[in-house]
Amino acid sequence: MRLxxxxxxxxxxxxxxxxxxxxxxLVQAGMVAQLAAGIYSYLxxxxxxxxxxxxxxxQEMDAAGAQEVHLxxxxxxxxxxxxxxxxxxxxxxxxxxxxxxxxxxxxxxxxEVITDLFRRYVRSYRDLPLMLYQIQTKxxxxxxxxxxxxxxxxxxxxxxxxxxxxxxxxxxSYTTMVHxxxxxxxxxxxxxxxxxxxxxxxxxxxxxxxxxxxxxGEDSCLFxxxxxxxxxxxxxxxxxxxTHADEPPLPLEEVATPGVTTIPQLAQFLGIPTSRTCxxxxxxxxxxxxxxxxxxxxxxxxxxLKRALRALDIHYMSEEExxxxxxxxxxxxxxxxxxxxxxxxxxxPQERNLVAGANRPDYHLLNVNYGRDWEAQIVxxxxxxxxxxxxxxxxxxxxxxxxxxxxxxxxxxxFYSEKMGATFLDRQGQMRPAxxxxxxxxxxxxxxxVVEANHDQDGIIWPRELAPYPVHLVAIAIxxxxxxxxxxxxxxxxxxxxxxxxxxxxxxxxxxxLKDADLLGMPLRLTISPRTLQQGAVELKPRSSPQARHxxxxxxxxxVTEA
Ligand SMILES: [Zn+2]
Numbered sequence: 001m002r003l004x005x006x007x008x009x010x011x012x013x014x015x016x017x018x019x020x021x022x023x024x025x026l027v028q029a030g031m032v033a034q035l036a037a038g039i040y041s042y043l044x045x046x047x048x049x050x051x052x053x054x055x056x057x058x059q060e061m062d063a064a065g066a067q068e069v070h071l072x073x074x075x076x077x078x079x080x081x082x083x084x085x086x087x088x089x090x091x092x093x094x095x096x097x098x099x100x101x102x103x104x105x106x107x108x109x110x111x112e113v114i115t116d117l118f119r120r121y122v123r124s125y126r127d128l129p130l131m132l133y134q135i136q137t138k139x140x141x142x143x144x145x146x147x148x149x150x151x152x153x154x155x156x157x158x159x160x161x162x163x164x165x166x167x168x169x170x171x172x173s174y175t176t177m178v179h180x181x182x183x184x185x186x187x188x189x190x191x192x193x194x195x196x197x198x199x200x201x202x203x204x205x206x207x208x209x210x211x212x213x214x215x216x217g218e219d220s221c222l223f224x225x226x227x228x229x230x231x232x233x234x235x236x237x238x239x240x241x242x243t244h245a246d247e248p249p250l251p252l253e254e255v256a257t258p259g260v261t262t263i264p265q266l267a268q269f270l271g272i273p274t275s276r277t278c279x280x281x282x283x284x285x286x287x288x289x290x291x292x293x294x295x296x297x298x299x300x301x302x303x304x305l306k307r308a309l310r311a312l313d314i315h316y317m318s319e320e321e322x323x324x325x326x327x328x329x330x331x332x333x334x335x336x337x338x339x340x341x342x343x344x345x346x347x348x349p350q351e352r353n354l355v356a357g358a359n360r361p362d363y364h365l366l367n368v369n370y371g372r373d374w375e376a377q378i379v380x381x382x383x384x385x386x387x388x389x390x391x392x393x394x395x396x397x398x399x400x401x402x403x404x405x406x407x408x409x410x411x412x413x414x415f416y417s418e419k420m421g422a423t424f425l426d427r428q429g430q431m432r433p434a435x436x437x438x439x440x441x442x443x444x445x446x447x448x449x450v451v452e453a454n455h456d457q458d459g460i461i462w463p464r465e466l467a468p469y470p471v472h473l474v475a476i477a478i479x480x481x482x483x484x485x486x487x488x489x490x491x492x493x494x495x496x497x498x499x500x501x502x503x504x505x506x507x508x509x510x511x512x513x514l515k516d517a518d519l520l521g522m523p524l525r526l527t528i529s530p531r532t533l534q535q536g537a538v539e540l541k542p543r544s545s546p547q548a549r550h551x552x553x554x555x556x557x558x559x560v561t562e563a
Pocket of ligand 1: 394
């Protein structure tokens with residue numbers, strides 16, 4: 001490919017809005033272009049890489065025994081109503097109508113469509129296990145598209161669905177997919193780790209996410225180096241120990257706390273640690289007021305809270321909602337509270353003699369005890385695990401790291417097959433729902449992660465298996481006839497050996513050419529200049545190393561093949 005003819009131009013200046021290296025470099029290299037928020041065009045070089053990533057994914061899915069299909073993006077609304085996800089995923093669904101007023105959604109994922117396909121074709125246990133997958137464009141109306149290709153509204157995803165006759169079969173399919181995912185990420189040059197995750201709106205229970213750990217990631221994960229516990233912060237557990245469980249309950253006492261409205265102020269005012277306080281946090285859950293009671297030194301985990309409440313939507317109360325609910329902000333507690341759902345973190349009932357709000361301004365209560373002074377409708381673990389909290393398995397301190405989620409594997413069970421009637425006849429002639437799993441990889445996001453994991457300050461360093469071209473051939477001073485002739489010859493010779501280089505045949509300065517070669521990131525650079533030509537040589541330099549060496553022109557092909 002001649003660079004003079006390549007569609008897309010490198011830019012000297014990085015885009016001002018870029019927050020991540022992948023966003024900056026892919027735009028600067030002229031590989032992707034934004035059309036609208038979270039919607040991108042791929043230019044030739046990036047599209048080549050993307051297809052190579054797809055090919056790796058395809059090879060690994062096929063090797064795992066899966067079959068490729070292609071499902072539509074336009075879904076009749078009815079199949080989403082059948083699963084109930086027109087509600088649980090309503091925030092991200094794109095809706096549209098045809099001319100007859102029939103309603104459709106643009107597919108953000110395909111459990112409904114694949115389950116429908118299954119029920120049309122599968123009758124017997126003899127048809128199982130079955131794994132079907134596709135690589136296809138999906139649509140999610142993300143409220144905050146960000147970081148270039150990392151959070152998109154239109155994106156390419158590999159989604160695979162497994163159907164088994166029993167739960168042991170699902171375990172096998174799940175393990176097979178975990179191994180296939182490890183292969184995909186290794187071959188793409190992206191270190192990814194599996195962490196426990198939240199099943200969210202997808203239904204089912206066991207699920208892991210594959211995380212690429214990076215400071216620019218939007219997910220937080222907790223890791224234990226001692227025992228290997230790894231979990232997304234949304235679901236991470238930690239060992240909670242009451243600090244004063246052995247104290248006898250003391251009499252309730254009201255104290256004046258003028259001007260005190262926060263937990264740190266309260267702890268300071270009374271000269272106690274924040275762990276001796278019971279904090280009240282106000283939420284609206286599906287339109288109902290909720291007061292959450294949690295120890296003052298901990299934070300609420302909204303994913304756990306949402307699950308404990310079985311709510312579709314929760315958010316912090318606005319000032320207006322607080323007034324309407326009659327909560328006394330700064331001095332609220334569950335003691336004597338009417339008209340709200342009360343949720344207590346499961347550590348609270350074990351604690352003794354906590355300090356909590358008195359439900360009137362500038363007063364708090366000493367020696368508040370759960371069971372004696374108040375009770376909650378829901379007691380559950382709703383605390384957010386943080387850096388340094390003890391590991392739930394071994395007690396060693398957890399470490400918090402940020403990551404980008406590249407893929408997720410789910411044990412769905414019978415969530416969809418029961419709702420949608422995807423059944424089969426087992427060996428005994430009994431009708432049973434299929435046991436399902438689903439497995440996704442974000443292809444665009446994986447491309448971004450490849451760049452995040454493989455770059456330096458000058459540009460991208462493509463892993464060999466993904467590089468758009470294996471070699472970047474640079475002709476310095478191409479206006480000189482002998483340089484042009486030698487470069488053209490080498491270009492043709494490489495092509496004849498099945499090695500298609502990206503050939504910089506432009507009449508540009510050496511500085512521009514070498515900068516572009518670093519930015520574009522092909523694994524090997526071959527440079528022909530008046531200086532190398534004097535020695536009858538070409539300079540060979542791997543993109544990943546500062547070391548360049550001269551190779552005799554006639555040995556260039558051999559050197560490239562062996563490099
Ligand atoms: Zn541990």
